[in-house]
Amino acid sequence: MSHRYEPKGPVGHFVHRLEENVIAILLGVMTILTFVNVILRYVFQSSLIWGLELTLALFAWLVLLGVSHAVKxxxxxxxxxIINLLPPAARKVLALIAGALCIFYAALLMKGAWDYWAPFAGLKQTGGRWFPTGFIETRDRAFYVTEQIPMPGFLSWMGNVFNEGEPYEKLPRMIPYLALPLGVALLLFRLLQAVWMIWTGQRESLIVSHEAEDAVEDVRHMNREG
Structure with missing residues (x-):
C-alpha cells in the first residue's frame, strides 16, 4: 500500500488545509461564475462579459496548484x-530514478515558466537554452492587460509599481500568468520532498498505486448497496 500524506505539527496542518481550501475556493468560484453566466444569458439575455476569461484564469490556477498538491x-x-513484480530494493531504485527524471523535467519547466512570465511583470528572462546562465534584457510587457477582467480597486497601486505610474484599465496579465511559475515552483518543491521521502523510506513511490483500485472498489460497493 502506498504512502498517504499525513501533515505533521500545527504548521503542517495549517499549510495542508490552506492548500486544500484555496483549491476548493477556486473550484467554487469557477462554478458560481459559470452558473451565474448561464442564468444571465438564458433568463435575462445578458452576461458577465469578463466571466469566461476569469473562469479560464481560475482554471489555470486550479490545475497548476492541484498538480503540486496531488504530488504531496x-x-x-x-x-x-511490472514494477510490483520486482523486489522492494529494486522498486525503490526505480522510484528514485523516476523521481530524478521528474525533478529534471520540472527544473526545465521552471526555467520556461519564469521566462514566459517575467516580461509581463517587468522582470528579466534567464539566458541559456536549457539552464539559466544569468539574466538578459527583455522587452517590458508589464503594460499588457487582460481582455475583459476589470481591475480591482485594491490593486490600483500596481500601476505605480509596474506601469510607470499609469493606472491599469483592466487586470494586468502578470496576475493570471503568475500561476505558471508559482505552480511549477510548487511542483518542483513537492517532487524534491517526495524523492527525499522515498530515499528515507517514508514513501514507496510517486504514484497512488493500488489505493486507486481500492477507491474504485469502494465506490462500486457503495453503488451496489444503493
Missing part, C-alpha cells in the same frame, strides 16, 4: 504492474 498527497495515478 500521493494522488497521481500510474501503472506499476
Amino acid at each position: 498527497i500521493n494522488a497521481h495515478l500510474g501503472v506499476d504492474a
